[in-house]
Amino acid sequence: MTSSGIPLDAGALMSAVLEGILYGFSGLMFMGTIWSLTYKQHTRNISRPIVAVAILLFILSTTHVVVCVIRVEDGLVKYRNTYPGGPVAFFADTSQKTYIIKQAxxxxxxxxxxxxxIYRCYVVWQSVWVIILPSMLWCSIVVTGIHAVYGASQYNTSAFDQGLATWVIGFFISTIAANVLSSGLLAYRIWAIERDVATIRASTKGNMMPIIRVLMDAAILYSMALVTTLICFLSSSNGEYVMVDLVMPIISISFYMVLIRVAINRNHSYLSTVGMTAEAEQGNLQKHPVEPLQVYIPIYAQ
Structure with missing residues (x-):
């Protein structure tokens, strides 16, 4: 397929600038996330896995920005006059190490x-059957993503080459479906629990609605970015290169915005009810049919 749209050298520079702006915003949200998860919290009450995931996302985003800057410097400065075809040909070459690292x-x-x-869906639903389809989609992301990166590393070709296009399209469709399905299941389960609790005690009505709203906002933000990227790819637009770079900080931003909302809502998410309890530190949702207990819904999602 023949690409169209903005020149690749201009697109590389544009993506570096825009990604840098979004990365700065995600960096601020990362600091806010760590603060909200640890401020005035006893060590044993801090969710170490979630803190670890937040840090990993920040590390991956930071590394991606660094590689992006190196790639722009290589294409526009270092190899500007020595690479056959100039900067445009350099940025079109998918076998370049910087391109492979960025995609990985x-x-x-x-x-x-x-x-x-997907894991949080399991925590809230406590059913393996619910996450079977999302897990299959996740495996599809693994297969299509690895194959696309490997294929790109073997040939000096365009990302729109027919040999790569099938795998790239499969990757985007899989991740869009996994995100929409998992986020929808998560939000529905929280809404269902909140509705049941509200029927028992009217004063609890609406306590979890802010989390449901931010979950959907995060899912919409991420999904729209992916859909835009897919549309650019299907139309063979070079804007796809820009959008892929922008999706990196958007993933982090959508993840952090949910964590911050959950932390803000923490003191209001303990609901008095009959027959339910959740042990947040253990990540297990358990039901007890006799004693009046508290329910805490542990939601940390993208």
């Missing part, structure tokens, strides 16, 4: 973020 980082970021959402 993007796939790792996607797998990490989508994996967390």
């Amino acid at each position: 980082l993007y796939i790792l970021q996607t797998l990490l973020a989508d994996g967390v959402v």
